Amino acid sequence: MAIDGTRTRRWVKDGALGARRMRYGADYNPEQWPREVWRDDMRLMKEAGVNIVSLGIFSWAHLEPRPGEWDFAWLDEIMDLLHEHGIDVDLATATASPPPWLTRLHPEVLPQTADGTILHPGARQHWRPTSPIFREYALRLTRALAERYAQHPALVAWHISNELGCHNLYDFSDDAARAFRIWLQDRYTTLDALNDAWGTAFWSQRYGDWEEILPPRVAPTQRNPGQQLDFERFSSDAVRDHLRAEAAVLAQISPDVPRTTNFMVAGNVREIDYATWVGDVDFVSNDHYLIPGPAGRDDLSFWANLTGNLAEGAPWFLMEHATSAVNWRPANTPKRPGELIRDALTHVGHGADAVCYFQWRQSRAGGERYHSGMVPHAGSDSRVFRDVVRLGAELEALAPVTGSRRERAGVAILFDYESWWVSGRDSHPTDRIAYDAEVQAWHRALLDLGVRVDVLPVGASFDGYEVVIAPMLHIVTDELRARLAEVVADGRHLVATYFSGIVDEHDRVWLGGYPGALREILGVSAEEFVPLLPGERVALASGAAATMWSERITRVDPDVEIVDTYAEGDLAGAPAITRRRVGAGTATYVSADIGRVGAREVLRALADQAPVLRGDALAAGGDLEVIVRLGADARFVFLANRTDDAVAVPLGGEILSGSAPIGDVAEIPPRGVLVVATSLDAAAPTAHPEVSAVLA
Template sequence: MYPERPAGIAFGGDYSPEQWPREVQEEDMALMREAGVNLVSLGMFTWALMEPERGRYEFGWLDEVIDRLHAAGVSVDLATPTAAPPAWFVAEHPDALPVTRDGIRIGFGGRQSACSSSPAFRAATAALVRALAEHYRGHPAVVMWHVHNEYGAPLGECYCEHSVRAWQDWLRHTYLDLAALNEAWGTAFWGQRYTAWSQIDAPRFNHTVVNPAQRLDYARFSDGQHREHYILQRDIIKESHPDLPVTTNFAGTVNCKSTDLWQWARELDVVANDHYLRAEQPDNHIDLAMSADLARSVAGGKPWMLMEHSAGAVNWQPRNLAKRPGEMRRNSLAHVARGSDSVLFFQFRASRHGAEKFHSGMVPHAGTGSRQWREVLELGADLRRLDGVRGSGVAADVAIVWDWESYWALELDWRPSVDLTFRERVDAFYEALWREHVTVDFVHPSADISGYRVVVAPSAYLLTDASAKNLHRYVEAGGHLLVSYFSGIVDEHDAIHPGAYPGALRELLGLSIEEFHPLREHETVATTAAEGRIWSERIDLAGARAVQRFTAGPDAGHPAVTRHDLGAGAAWYLATAPVTGLRELLCEVLDRAGVPRPRDLPDTLELVRRGRHVFLINHGDEPVTVEGVTGTGALDGARHEGSVTVAAGGVSVILEDHP
């Protein structure tokens, strides 16, 4: 379910009128009309204003703002303000404040400052949301609802007394009896066997490592508690607004480690994502593309919403770099290219007070005479010209396996190397594919992957037997699978799969691993075609053949890259982290699988097809000519017969004559 209004691409962002006097609010309405703003998120952190004391609701100030927005032609994404409980609630229920893993109860004054397991917090949430939803039943300006804000960031896990009680209930429901729990957690190790549910505490800080299976389950439990808090609000809203979509905004799909978005997507009417550039990271537009692709994938390929990004600098990174001329436009249109039907910012007008006063806004502190405001006006005009993009899809021939449970498990304590991180391998493979101009979907390892020519599994450390069989069927049916090292190692309880590594994938890959040989910091090993770092291992072939071999290091002479022809497809395996050669290996797999892609384009040029629209985004300092594109420029109306030249730092969107 996507909001029916606004009719075109949604443009606007978070609006905080409560921070401004009436005359500024009236100026904002005029500026919104000038820019073409058609949707704002409203009320995000205003619980203290909506309910200044328990049970006394004051919506009059909000009524005035919503009516004013409606008169200006701006629709409202109405938020529930539960991410910022008021001081009176905390004073009444100090036990609702979250407790950190090392036992510190946080104080009041931040956000996400109440535990999702707290009965008092849930009761207060339900009362407020019911009053808010009933009050705005049928209001023509309200076109969708926005629950809470960025679940899981910064509050992922809480260790308070309410969480522990809910945790014990969750364990009873999940395992049914203690014998099953003791078996799943391997509690015979270190004498941890439990004989009563009440003995099981949260996995608090310890002077040594805590049971990893317990910590993995606590991550599942904690994420589920936040989701219950969302569902509580969603269901109350639906009582009064059954036809309006309800969502919550993810704190950046690729950065929201504590939140299993495959699970969350089942509960949302529309997926909404926030993305902020890592300002100091070179080529940070690639991370942006990955976040957008993951948002689209979590949405099941349907259009999604860019709920927040920045017009300029943010305020919370070590060094908050301003965006260069044209960068905001490239960022915004890249999200649209990859499936977003909205371009929304945090925030409309930059704040004067509080922790985020140095965060940019569509209207910056410098005002409407600034370059930033001029670029906002230009972007609004661009988006109005792209109305025809809304609702169309993005096709991909290649998928990358992404599983949040594997993410959690891989980064627990005492793995073979501190360099084993989930994102390191995923980022490397994604970047190589991006530079090859290959559009990528992300998939859960148990999903239907039969429609992809190539599937890449960079960080599949945790892999269930069912998911391993799914990958096996994919290859036998003609798919090409590329697996990176330290995959298929443990099951859903972080227990080693029986037998030699890589347990769940031995038969599929046609090999076994005798021993891991992690590399020292800065150490590299050579192969017959490349150079690797982080990892090496001793592979014994059992049906696969060696494509590359190590020529140096602890496994010199042994396979470094293998291929196992199985059924109609092939399973490839990579036993190191290439410093060089990853892109070349991927090209070999892509070519064997027949994946079409443009050739001879610089890797600073981003090319994405969405429906009949071809988005060409030039992140380089030189113009680029793209061959093989015939159609009409959606932004400038220019006709192109077989080629398009994209200016340095520019964007061209072509409506092709034939899809």
């Protein structure tokens, strides 16, 4: 993970972002409403317990109605009004969407798609990340805001742009081409090194001059894989460079106010490697929107878990999620009873010290008018607003949790953005497999077993984890291979799945057989991938089944145990799952897509060697997800109900939120979360010692 571990992060400045005060609020867009609504907003915010808002995110056209002509009067007024009512402000630089006059004067700032289409104004984020003209105007606005509001008493944080790269990450313009060449020269130094990395001897692609290199625009057939990967890296870095540019202006003028931008760590956003961005913000912020249906709660937990580990266990800011329905899915269903509070408290369990929504008041006009808000179209006499008020009270009761850190689990699932990018590329053995689905299958299998897990960026340290799981870890460098080998050599346990270790950092295949870079660690070699056609299914001897992927393993080292075999078809009798023993350590290879159920059985069988996989007694057999935060003098355990039924648990410790005790038992309602605190001295170890039995 490209993070300077010695860097001190500013999160809480006593009274700024709030020790002993859980932050609660929303994006606030008062410019969408007449002034008579503003006072009503203050009253309702007070009722709901709102104590922070993100302000000015899409207000550039209001702040600078004509080039160089500023109108701060309305923002002055609303900043003062919020301060008067005890509500702090996370103030945006307002650069997310340029005003109409800017793109009329400078249409060359508009982004361009791979096929040459210009993306015009009329929506948002219609700007090129590498445009020097846009950068000039954006930094001018950032400077003007910083100079005016740096000392305002309501200001507690700067919000740089908004969801950077959400709609304009991949720009194929001439500006992007020039910036891409500079990025490549910095990375490779010489054209010979670039030609080698990209394998340009194939299809007569060898470059003789840097000016010959373009972004991977639309071409007659498959584009160069190395070029595509580097353009994805460059695009993530280009938007990050804009973040850094605005942050530098703020640091110069307003050095004491922490700076952040809202990441989009979620299953529908794979294009930005947020592990490389963490060092550029003073605290991590994230936006997440629930997927409707039974899988949604585990999906939310997965991405919140990853966000907490991107933040290295420190508290972070949930900048946006939805009170109910969104507006951009094919069918936008409302949240079910209990889900608003469950979703918020699950994020808190994974380290969020702030819970905010898009947006405060549901819009009457515009593209997101059917996106829910804290105050819906129906007004304050509504189910949503009553839940909003209830959540405010719950968060107030959780004040003791603030400032605590996520307690590390004993199991890690590795997550790698670049493997996500590359494993889903065109011209692969199949287009049916999906990296995020495979990773989440193993995550859900662990939750089913009641096992606490950390979703860990692949660049983070693996030290201290008894079990490290690497699902579809497609890109493996020499350095990463050595770190994975160390897990096994240390007497710990590695589990890797199909299509792992296949390519190096340039998307070049490791030669000698699959799984490439991991062959020696796992002690097996496969000659061929055997992907399955739609409708095909291959059973394993254990009863598990593959529906998309299998492999022909032809070499098994003497110290490798065959755990499972293929039971039918051309691979009948061939190894499907293997385990190599190295002293007390093991390296397990799963060569087929066995899904959540199959993964669960592999982990259950491994529990004899890795006791951490036996699960937590607090998890009620997997009905509850156990999440732990560790404070200076208390341990806070969040028990999130994964079911649609009530779950009763024996009571111990102090209930902070989620249930009233009935005797010595607490009942967690469907889709509910129970939060219990216990003193560290009173805590007793469970099946794995880093978790305390706060409910015994």
